[in-house]
Amino acid sequence: MCGIAGMFDTRGKRDFDRALMQRLNDIQFHRGPDEGDLYLEPGLAFGHRRLSIIDLSTGQQPLFNEDGSVCVVFNGEIYNYQELVPELEALGHVFHTRSDTEVIVHAWEAWGEDCVQRFRGMFAFALWDRNQQTLFMARDRLGVKPLHYAFLADGTLIFGSELKVLTQHPGLDRTIDPLAVEEYFALGYVAEPRTIFAGARKLQPAECLCVRRGHPIPAPRLYWDVRFSLDNPLSLEDAGHELVDRIRESVRLRMIAEVPLGAFLSGGVDSSAVVATMAGLSDMPVNTCSIAFDDPAFNESAFAQMVADRYRTNHHVETVKSDDFDLIDTLAGLYDEPYADSSAIPTYRVCQLARKHVTVALSGDGGDESMGGYRRYRMHMMEEKMRGAMPFGVRKPVFGLLGRMYPKADWAPRVFRAKTTFQALARDSVQAYFHSVSILRDDMRRSLFSADFQRKLGGYHALEVFRRHADAAQTDDPLALIQYIDLKTYLVGDINTKVDRASMAHSLEVREPLMDHPLVEWLATLPSGLKIKGQEGKYVFKRSMEPLLPHEVLYRPKMGFSVPLARWFRGPLKQRVRDAMLGDTLAATGIFNQGYLRHLVDAHQSGARDYSASLWTLMMFEAFLRSQGLAAPRVVAGEASLQGCM
Structure with missing residues (x-):
């Protein structure tokens, strides 16, 4: 895992200040403490910080092709690089390293922009082709690895793995974007492609940007998307067997490393399934890491211990005090823009623990989105049945009135907390889902924001983020629609952001086998009835894991990584x-x-x-x-x- 940074003159060949490039690169030292280097030529400056994982001796970056005309800086892992090497060698390309990075430069020479279609992994990279005077940037399909960029007034393009790279440049416009503020207070993060600053952007998942010097700046291009066809005819039993096989393949690819490797083990279904799969693929005990809490209401370490005992892992546990709130300012510095998921605190701690024992850790992230694991999915499906029973023209005034009149009762038993449900029933499906996941809901944001700030919003509503993705989803299935929205928003802006910054703060590489894009594509072909059955989420996944995991782990209520x-x-x-x-x-x-x-x-x-x-x-x-x-x-x-x- 690494950090990348760079500057590119889109108009000419001005020389960049080496000291400035050094500052941009050094600000993300934590992402790659093993090595760091710069490359500058007229009109271009690349920087790289390296956390050595594969090809420890010769995988340094920036890395070049045979004649030095193509250069790349890369953050991530190309898991299928060993399959691509012989194919590229057959085309006449000569490799000088054993690293996955070198595959990128030769793949660009062979296939151009379509090279990204051939990569299986998590990645963010920038590539310079001197012969074509072209800078090409790309981000992986599920947005595991970040890439921030900005076009400055003087024609300079700057980019970096973290937003703090861009803020080191004196030319960046750091004016607060009010639309980003609206998104943050609704969702708890600033949704791609915005950043909190008006002058900077994030490359979205599965996007690439190809900029040719002296030519107009194009918009980023989407090179991949997931389609929820839901048309796979497999039976429950056959789907379960194939799911286990696909997870095993994904985990196997992510166990390739030349440094100590392990896994997070929370005691939840996803991380437990990853650990069980790793144990079946390894001759040695798996290294596992868990955080325990001294408050029983938040502690699920006993379930992690069950899995650790069953597979005889080298299990490491540290107890976090329930008053572990001294990280607030640390987190603000890590995330570079407002970020409101409080589970960043225990995530930071488990990464801190894991780095004491391993350099690479596998996680269970991504399983809830693809396999229907969130409780809110089941609630949404129940509400959808009620919405379907009454025309919108009737629902909106009736339930809108009830939603306004019914008292807010956070203190009451759940059965009496109907206000949110009434409000959801007065909305269409996308509005209702947005309402259910919002931190500060519409009425609260209207009360929170000053009149002057609301004028600056110009009528913008964060719901537009969900609308935009819903319009691209190509499905009207109620579950598939919100899964698609979450894959584009919550998974990227919240989960992946949280894990990337928390892990990189400790120079730890985290790999997510449940976000393997062929696995995600296949899961999108399964009917929604295999994902949620009655009140059981992840139905086919849990059934497939019954031979591998304790019943108590598979079928207990979901806790999550929460703090008091x-x-x-x-x-x-x-x-x-x-x-x-x-x-x-x-x-x-x-x-x-x-x-x-x-x-x-x-x-x-x-x-x-x-x-x-x-x-x-x-x-x-x-x-x-x-x-x-x-x-x-x-x-x-x-x-x-x-x-x-x-």
Whole structure:
């Protein structure tokens, strides 16, 4: 795993300052502490930080083809590189290393932009072809590896694995994008392709960008997409057998490494299945790592121990105190833009633990999205049946009124908490799903944002992110539609972002076998009834794993990697949250309604309401501003279309 950075003159061949390029590269030293190098020529500067995993002796970057005319900097792993080498050699290409990186330069020479179609893995890379005067950038299909970029006013294209690379450049416009703020407070992250800064963008998953010097700048191009055909005729039994075989192949490819390798083991179904599969492929005990919590309500380490005992893994456990909240400022610096998933805290800790024992760790991320594991999927499906029983013209006024009138009852048993359900039934499917996953829902964001900031939004609504992806989904199946949306949004903006930054902070490579794109494509052919059956999510997956995992692990309620925010904000963080919400930093932005901020704090700390998720989202925004030195950031009026993201 590595960090990449670079500058490219899209108009001419200006010389770039080597010291500036060094700063851009060094700011992400943590991504690759083993080696680092620069390459500069007129109009181009590449930087690379290396975490050595494969071909430890000769895999240095930037890496060139035989005559030095093609150069690449690359972050990730091409898992099928050993299959591609003989094919490229048969075409006359000569390899000088044993690294997967060299496959990229020769694949570009052989197949041009279509080279990305041949790669199986997680990757973000930038490639320079001097003969064609072309810079080519690409990101993997599921967005496991990040790539940020910006076009500056003087024609310079800058890029980097992390946003902090771009902010090192004095020419970057660091004006806050109001549309990104709207997305953040709805979703808890800034959705691709935006960043929090108006002047920077993220390359979206499965996108490539080909820029030729002296030519107009094109829009990024999508080179892959998943289609939920749901037309696979396999029986439950046959689908289960094939699923096990496909997971085994994916795990096998991800066990190739020349450094110590292990796995995260949370005690959930996905990570347990990965560990069980690894154990079946290895002659040696698997190294596993788990985090335990001293609060029983959040501790699932006993289930991890069951799996560790069954497969006799080298199991490492560390207990995290339930008041492990001293990472707030650390996380703000890691993520470079507002990021509100509080499970980043235990994720950071488990990566910290794993790096003591291994350099590469396999995870179970991606299983919920592809196999229907989230509880919200089952709730959405139940609501869809109710929506289908009544025309929208009737539902909207009836349930809209009930949603407005019914009291909010966070304190009550779930059966009496009907307000959210009524609100969902008054919406169409995409609106309802957006409503269900929003951290601060529409009415809360309207109350939160100042009148001036709402004018700057120009009518933009974060729902447009979901609408855009829903329009591309090519399915009207209720489950498949929201799975597709999650694969494009939550998996990328939340899960992959969380794991990449937390792991790279500790120079740990994390590999995700359940995000293998052939596996994801195949799962999209399975009927939704094999994924959710009644109240059971991941139905075919759990059935297929019954011979390999304890029943208690497979069929217990999902816990997730959560932390006790509500208690923190009424106890040890009571004063800190009050200072953050009502202090000068948020007030100086002009974004927020100060009276509503006070309401959130007072209502939560009095016990009248549980606003812990909203307060955490605001705390991380405030911590981001401080980490960036943005005491009074400039916020410009946004465009309500995606044109501003190109």
